[in-house]
Amino acid sequence: MSPTIDLLLRNVRIVTCADDACTVTPPAFVAIFGGLIAGLGPMTHLDPDAPVLREIDAEGALLTPGLIDCHTHLVHAGHRAREFELRLQGASYEEIARAGGGIVSTVKQTREAVPADLHAQSARRLQALMAHGVTTVEIKSGYGLSLKDELKCLRVARELGLRHPVTVRTTLLAAHALPPEYAGRADDYIAHVAEHIVPEAARLGLADAVDAFCETIGFDLAQTRQVFEAAKRAGLPVKLHAEQLSNMHGAELAAGFGALSADHLEHVDEAGVMAMARAGTVAVLLPGAFYFLRDTHVPPIDLFRRHGVPMAVATDCNPGSSPTTHLPLMMNMACTLFRMTPAEALLGVTRHAARALGLADTHGTVELGKVADLCLWNVDHPAELAYAIGASPLRQRLHGGRDHAL
Numbered sequence: 001m002s003p004t005i006d007l008l009l010r011n012v013r014i015v016t017c018a019d020d021a022c023t024v025t026p027p028a029f030v031a032i033f034g035g036l037i038a039g040l041g042p043m044t045h046l047d048p049d050a051p052v053l054r055e056i057d058a059e060g061a062l063l064t065p066g067l068i069d070c071h072t073h074l075v076h077a078g079h080r081a082r083e084f085e086l087r088l089q090g091a092s093y094e095e096i097a098r099a100g101g102g103i104v105s106t107v108k109q110t111r112e113a114v115p116a117d118l119h120a121q122s123a124r125r126l127q128a129l130m131a132h133g134v135t136t137v138e139i140k141s142g143y144g145l146s147l148k149d150e151l152k153c154l155r156v157a158r159e160l161g162l163r164h165p166v167t168v169r170t171t172l173l174a175a176h177a178l179p180p181e182y183a184g185r186a187d188d189y190i191a192h193v194a195e196h197i198v199p200e201a202a203r204l205g206l207a208d209a210v211d212a213f214c215e216t217i218g219f220d221l222a223q224t225r226q227v228f229e230a231a232k233r234a235g236l237p238v239k240l241h242a243e244q245l246s247n248m249h250g251a252e253l254a255a256g257f258g259a260l261s262a263d264h265l266e267h268v269d270e271a272g273v274m275a276m277a278r279a280g281t282v283a284v285l286l287p288g289a290f291y292f293l294r295d296t297h298v299p300p301i302d303l304f305r306r307h308g309v310p311m312a313v314a315t316d317c318n319p320g321s322s323p324t325t326h327l328p329l330m331m332n333m334a335c336t337l338f339r340m341t342p343a344e345a346l347l348g349v350t351r352h353a354a355r356a357l358g359l360a361d362t363h364g365t366v367e368l369g370k371v372a373d374l375c376l377w378n379v380d381h382p383a384e385l386a387y388a389i390g391a392s393p394l395r396q397r398l399h400g401g402r403d404h405a406l
């Protein structure tokens, strides 16, 4: 006898995201058992006698994998609205950073915040992401920049995952900016990151990956390499903020370390793209930062297509370059600003985003045996998810087979 199904979804039109075209199935059912997808198929194949604990009739609503936001800095304190005003008056992001503002100003506020306050401020952003369909989110540290404060941020990120129906993957981004106490001593700071912060975060099980900001206002290639070597010694995969403002050839370095992803990539060249293709490194595109910084240098979408580099799309939720918690809006921007197709944008927040987090085997598609992270939408066609500007068509969201009030 087959086991009793925990939850049966009836009359769903599924976009499994297992195929690149994002086709829609005819009316189907999805059976969930133990938090996993235990069965799916056309409604006509549904056994009417199958024992079921609970069922939901979706009335033909569109079902997709739960959305995955694979690049956020959502754990931070305060905001940088004043810098927004300065930039609108003509100051550049780099000028503000070099004048001691930028990332370092959020570091000051984040260091001052006690964990409970940091948790409360970050939980608001997490809940907003979830309300737009996010079931898995990556959260980076990077506003602590000391052993104590980086661990504080990673602990808050883990705690957020325990207290919300969402899967959190943490990334250590201690090499995000130079903390003021190391002014003029970037190599010393990187040595501290490589010798102390990376090993300790790994030892405590607080980081699932390691990231760095390879940029003229961040760290150079040699420094990034040191951080990656430390990650490798600690057994952690790497990701990289690469070629956002200039071409530092970080994408090639990241690919050489088998990076899960290289992110931003506005200035990556063909050699970088080819290195990513060889390594299977995902291109994580962040149209929110592109838009908010009024960037004009579009990432080379055609090169990613031509070389078969999977493209993910994420919010980059952070106070300086992308203060947003709306992943479907990022899908819209990926299409309007980068000319990605709506199907590419959907794969970018599902299957390819899962891969950017090393979760391709368990998340990102609606397939047998995958985790039952699912979204039901009040739309007819999948392209509508990217088409509407800032809409919120989420109807229901399941995390590990469980639904929660929105």
Ligand code: NIG
Binding pocket: 073, 102, 103, 106, 213, 241, 244, 289, 316, 318, 319, 320, 321, 322
């Ligand atoms: O991904 N580029 C570096 N890090 C963030 C911005 C951080 C900030 O400005 O606070 C980004 O855009």
Ligand code: FE
Binding pocket: 071, 072, 073, 241, 316, 318
């Ligand atoms: Fe970022």
